[in-house]
Amino acid sequence: MTLSGHLAYHILLGSLEILAIFSAFLIVFIILYRYFSSRRERWFEYHYQRITEELLDMLTNSDPKATENLAFRNKNYPGPLTHALLDLARRIKGPERQKLAAVFKLALEAKVRKDLRSPFLLRRLTAARLLEFFSEPPEPELVQRLLKDKPPVRLAAISALANAPSSQTIRYIFQALETDPSPNYQTYLEILFPLGEALENELRSALKRPLQPELTAFYIELAGLIPLRRLYPDLLPFISSENKEIRIRAARAISRMELPESLPVLMKLANDPAWEVQAQAVLGLGWLKNPEVIPVLSQALRSPHWHVRLNAKEALLLLGEPGIACLKKMSEQTEDRFAADMAKMGLKEYQELYEKI
């Protein structure tokens, strides 16, 4: 065997040995990992159930010592105690939550305040959740710090702020959204939407502020989704915006408000140059249930855009008898085959619904 052959042989053999040892190590690791993680899960589940039951007993117990005893007994189980407290705090409000807050203060607060400076995101996140639940009213300094943290912690803080809505906490949330370098609008929507009418004042002033178009579009969408009808006059300037996305959202928001006075506005939007705006406005006209809109809807049924035709059909169905009459007329005409097909589909839907009733 040559020198190079000898070397290659040893390299192959060495590699094989190393890899075989590593594979054996992997097998052992998989088995041990499964064993210990199952054990830990069982341990966690057992203590979580036990602590939850103890907490529920404590909530119905009038003995003032009960809170103290529970806190000291479970101080050494911070993981299960944290989760049990968070899960109950989500569901319980009022004086009972004060009892949970007392347990938190005695057993966890010192640790949680340390965790707020932890390099581990999850610890900071959990700490933020606990402090926001159990330190009311929110401490401004703490809120400001949390709002400057990484997105998940910031969102957790915002979500927690939304649990205790006041003009101040809502202002914090808007401030966080407007200074967020890459906002996740879906998440903000999920946080803000349940606040409903409490958002009205802040949203009104936000609509007047010069902001990035996507932020303005988000606020318009939110106003329509809730819907905040008193903001209707504040939405009107947006129907003539040069930005198509803003006009689409304005049409959708105004439509959702279902206000009789929006009729001329929606009629105007039904003739907007963008078909997306037309489609929104046409559907909105149907929701108003005013037979005056039939000529506009009949025109929309002849639109070259399928979505506009589809929404015109929907809107005519919403109008009831006069709309059905219009659909019948359109289905019988032969000038526009596409309009006739759409009208036939609408009539079929109506018939099926009628039969079902």
Place this chain on the structure above:
Amino acid sequence: MRNLLIFLIPSSSILILIYFLILNTFYIFFLVVAIGELLRYRRLLIILKTIEVLPVSLVKPVSIIAPAFNEQNSIVQSVSNLLSLDYPVYEVIVVNDGSSDETLSRLIEHFKLKQSSLVFRKSLETKPIRAIYTNPEYPRLIVIDKENGKKADALNAGLNISRYPLFCAVDSDSVLDRDALQKVVRPFLEDPEKTIAAGGIIRLSNGCVIEKGQLKRLSIPRNILVRFQIIEYLRAFLGGRVGLSRLNSLLIVSGAFGLFRKDIVMAIGGYRKNTVGEDMDLVVRMRQYLHENKKPFAVRFLPDPICWTEAPSNLRSLGSQRNRWHRGLIETLAASRKMLFNPRYGVTGLLALPFYFIFEMVGPLVELYGYLFFILASIFRVINYTYAALFFALAVVVGAMISLGSILLEEFSQRRYPRAKDILALLPYCFLENIIYRQYLSYVRVKAFIDYFKGKKEWGKIEKKGF
């Protein structure tokens, strides 16, 4: 001949060794990336759970399109499963692609469907539609009956009817986890502009108990062939696809369960017909379109939305399936050859396509060349058996190590097998699959080259028991 072999031995050995080293370096690299990514993903899930992000009415509506061809055994279960998903706004479009069995009649009978006069926009050309069926009691369900035109044609017909901005292509013999749609849509909510496609993990339902369209009990089947495939799927999805997704180099979103942005798919003309690899072909063409229009994009793989599907349990069906997959790969790479090594197509042209070309497509040829070379060298007695045995052992151990890594990934991420003995049962197969199973698949994939050049377009028959 003997002299030729003696002349070829050094260069061939070095070539195969280099190929082997680069290929496995890639796989190990993907595995390492996947470990980091899965741990990050697991943390993200805990975070999402912690901050209680609740779904509200503004989720993106989804059209589920399920093409069906001769699926009489599983169609009712599958459609029931699709109709019971946990998602606020969606529709289910089942396209009966000219089945010759009772697929359509079973659907009509079970869901009490009636012919409808639904009007739709025929944006994509398809084989003629015979009828559309609906039932107001199942407002989410639309069944299209059309002439047979293969899977891509059926999906295009579904696209014509679909109403929503996202569509989910699903195999009609698969079962989705109840929350799978909710999970797979997340990238489209988080990054709606960039995300163009997202896929979930495909897992094997053999050995599992499925009742009323939902998976009730999970265990490892006794069939050896299916056990090999379980390892293979774990490796391909949790290792390969997580890694490729991290590098934005994913070219395949599985046809069994993938969510796509409809506007982009319509802009490229829908699914290409006359292909047996329509899923990969679609993603590659979407990527090409977006590169050419200089728009940033992302194709994502998510390890937790799960689609359960039945794997072939005999060699003939497995061979047929893998032959088709490889022909699909060759077809797609041949159709997109202008992107290969072309810097204009960014990561797709310089990393994703070369990877699939060199390692996935050509891989079986290199492997077969190695085996043939070994046999010839043995016949002419010009081989060093010690080296050959060492090299083979090394290949088996590296392969097994990568598979073991995939099982570890499963333990880190999903841990869907509740019993430890299921995991223990899989461990020996990590070694065994490198001995006969792997060679059989190489043979099937090499045969796919021959079938491709012969112009074979058939899908091949796969026997399935159904649920």
